[in-house]
Amino acid sequence: MSITLDLPPKIEGLLRQRAESTGQDISQMAIAVLTLGLSLDDNxxxxxLKGIQRGLDDFERGQFSSLEDFIAEQNQKYGLSLEA
Incomplete structure (x- = not known):
């Protein structure tokens, strides 16, 4: 079955970026994202979605952490010893 969607440029960019970073075809990535979203219950x-939007809004305002900071925070919070 074929469906055509008009994605907002921001969403298309994120989808393309994720597909490229994982080495997947953009169509395969779209199917994976839709499958994940549809597998969740409504709540x-x-x-x-709210969490994703908050993250996007924070990123646009320049409010984000480096990978190293995130890993350090998770290590401290959960007693882990992850490395970047």
């Missing part, structure tokens, strides 16, 4: 789905 989890909408909470995930």
């Amino acid at each position: 989890d789905f909408f909470e995930a």
